Structure formats: C-alpha cells, structure tokens
Amino acid sequence: MKKIIIIDGGPRKAMNTAKMLQHFADGAQSLGGQIEVKTVRLYDMDYKGCMSCMACKIKDRASNVCRFKDALTPVLEEIAQADGLVMGSPIYFGDVTGQMRTFLERLAFPWLSYNDYSMTAPKRMPVLLMETMNGTPERNNSQHYGSMEYCIASALGQPERLIAYNTYQVKDYSRFELAGFSEEAKRQYRDTHWEEDLQRAFDAGRSMAEKILA
Numbered sequence: 001m002k003k004i005i006i007i008d009g010g011p012r013k014a015m016n017t018a019k020m021l022q023h024f025a026d027g028a029q030s031l032g033g034q035i036e037v038k039t040v041r042l043y044d045m046d047y048k049g050c051m052s053c054m055a056c057k058i059k060d061r062a063s064n065v066c067r068f069k070d071a072l073t074p075v076l077e078e079i080a081q082a083d084g085l086v087m088g089s090p091i092y093f094g095d096v097t098g099q100m101r102t103f104l105e106r107l108a109f110p111w112l113s114y115n116d117y118s119m120t121a122p123k124r125m126p127v128l129l130m131e132t133m134n135g136t137p138e139r140n141n142s143q144h145y146g147s148m149e150y151c152i153a154s155a156l157g158q159p160e161r162l163i164a165y166n167t168y169q170v171k172d173y174s175r176f177e178l179a180g181f182s183e184e185a186k187r188q189y190r191d192t193h194w195e196e197d198l199q200r201a202f203d204a205g206r207s208m209a210e211k212i213l214a
C-alpha cells in the first residue's frame with residue numbers, strides 16, 4: 001500500500017498545526033483508505049540533529065539515508081521508502097521550530113554529495129510544507145523552511161506550501177498577557193478563515209493521495 005508520512009514539528013497536540021495536519025491526513029484517507037498515513041510527532045521523540053559523523057559519506061559506502069542510530073533512525077528509513085511527505089510546523093521567531101530544523105538536518109545531509117554538490121534522495125515524491133503562525137498574509141516574518149526548501153526541492157521535488165495565518169495562539173485571550181493582540185480582530189479573522197484553512201488542508205491531502213495513486 002502507498003504511504004504518506006506526516007511530520008508534526010509542533011509541541012501542541014490539539015492546536016493549530018496538529019489540527020491542520022489531521023485534516024490533511026483525513027483528506028489523504030478520503031479515497032477509500034487506499035493510502036496509509038502515518039503521523040510522527042517530533043516532540044514525542046528523543047533524537048539529535050546531524051552529528052557530523054560523516055558515516056553517510058564514507059568512501060565507496062556513501063548512503064543517502066542517515067546512519068546515526070537514535071529514535072529518528074526508523075522514521076528516516078520509512079521516509080526513504082514513502083510515497084509522499086508532509087512537514088508541518090508553527091513559526092517560532094520567523095522559522096520552523098528547533099525540532100523541525102533538527103529533524104531536517106538528519107533528513108537532508110545524507111542527500112548532499114560533496115563530490116559534485118548534487119542532492120539525491122533515495123526516492124522522489126510529492127512534498128507539502130505546512131506552517132501556522134500569528135502573522136497575516138500582509139504582515140508576517142516567516143522565512144518558511146529557509147535553506148531546507150532548496151534541499152527538499154532538489155532531492156524530493158518542488159514542494160507545495162500551505163499556510164494558516166493569524167491563528168488563535170490561546171483559546172481564551174482574556175486569561176493571558178496578550179494585549180498586543182486584539183481578541184476581537186483575531187476572532188473575526190478566525191471566523192472567516194479557519195474553516196477554510198482546514199478545508200485547504202483536507203483538499204491538499206486528497207490531492208496528494210490522487211497524485212500518488214494516478
């Protein structure tokens with residue numbers, strides 16, 4: 001059976017990023033269960049970024065899957081065989097979370113050849129990069145997936161992008177020191193966009209599944 005791996009790079013299990021990814025998964029499985037979808041929660045795992053061990057670049061035994069052994073090893077091996085990959089993260093200080101960045105180091109360094117600077121993954125596949133943030137389409141500080149986007153595009157294929165802007169950071173703004181945000185403006189934005197964002201996530205899942213099964 002074809003498989004999509006979803007990497008959840010956010011810490012909160014029931015908030016914006018997790019919900020968007022769940023809707024993506026529902027969309028991918030809406031074609032009668034022809035696609036297996038597995039979600040990996042990075043914050044539940046104990047793993048390191050690239051250790052610079054260079055095991056992936058040993059002469060005549062180079063590997064485009066990371067050889068360092070920890071909790072991420074089986075995930076990276078599964079991605080190498082997968083048919084689609086989704087990464088989702090909240091934006092923290094303009095970037096994806098540290099956990100997502102750490103994961104991406106392990107995913108991408110083995111792709112890079114220092115012989116000719118090419119980037120080769122074991123397999124090309126559809127990729128979606130998802131973000132949630134406080135920023136709006138007009139005013140945001142997201143660097144998206146930064147320099148990793150070039151690596152992903154070269155090795156796996158041009159990724160699609162899905163962004164949920166101006167999310168609710170907390171359920172009840174009155175309980176927190178968050179005077180820099182107008183709860184009323186947040187509510188208005190959410191009322192007009194959030195269901196649409198979730199629908200776009202569902203549609204993106206369905207569309208990736210259709211692409212894989214075509």
Ligand SMILES: Cc1cc2nc3c(=O)[nH]c(=O)nc-3n(C[C@H](O)[C@H](O)[C@H](O)COP(=O)(O)O)c2cc1C
Pocket residue numbers: 010011012015016017018090091092093094095132133134135140141142167168169
């Ligand atoms: C440590 C931290 C840093 C953040 N930095 C930004 C930022 O630079 N830009 C932004 O638009 N939102 C920022 N946010 C808001 C989150 O990206 C936003 O609330 C996101 O939707 C949270 O995702 P979650 O609900 O899945 O946890 C930050 C939130 C936290 C906790």
